[in-house]
Amino acid sequence: MADISPYILNEATQNGIEQENNRLDFQHYFFDDIMNNELLPPHIAHELATNPPPRICEMATGSAIWLKEIAKTLPMSAELVGLDFDTSKFPRPETLASNIKLGFANAYEPFPEKFQSHFDVVHLRHFILATKKDHGARLVQNLLSLLRPRGWLVWAECDPIKTNAEPPSDAMFRMQKVYYNHLRNADLETE
């Protein structure tokens, strides 16, 4: 199933990786601002705080920026795991808090036994660009296998096509074009 992902934004060169990591980090702070700096919905953050230590997995973690930020809000006993099928964007382990571990996984393939039913929260963001029509149910079923009973799957998206930039921005138009072309190629809704 390795060829199932239509994700097109990974870069092969060293400069490309740096640029892509900068984009992912910038995108995180932009999104975080829109979300009033709430890295998780408040009721989930509250429950995690009252039942420590939390176990959190971020699927498609990229530069691990979300994990690095949520680590600052949790005790060191929290277990934080980031998974991605492109490990080239991972920060060096020595630059991460010691309770953050990163590893390889394809979101569409079964996960290692040790992660099954293991996590309180699975976090996924901006994954529409890695999804095709009719793959959603299979993806969600696979992600749910990571969760303990009554755990939470937190999947956050924004829709660039319905987003405006003030003043109008050429970069925003180019992003909208990439997004729109992906939706058409992946046979997803464009309205």
Ligand SMILES: C[S@@+](CC[C@H](N)C(=O)[O-])C[C@H]1O[C@@H](n2cnc3c(N)ncnc32)[C@H](O)[C@@H]1O
């Ligand atoms: C979906 S975005 C999420 C980025 C980051 N987690 C964030 O929220 O800012 C980009 C990441 O998804 C990863 N990705 C795309 N398809 C994937 C798949 N099928 N399995 C695992 N990771 C995937 C890419 O390698 C890239 O690092």
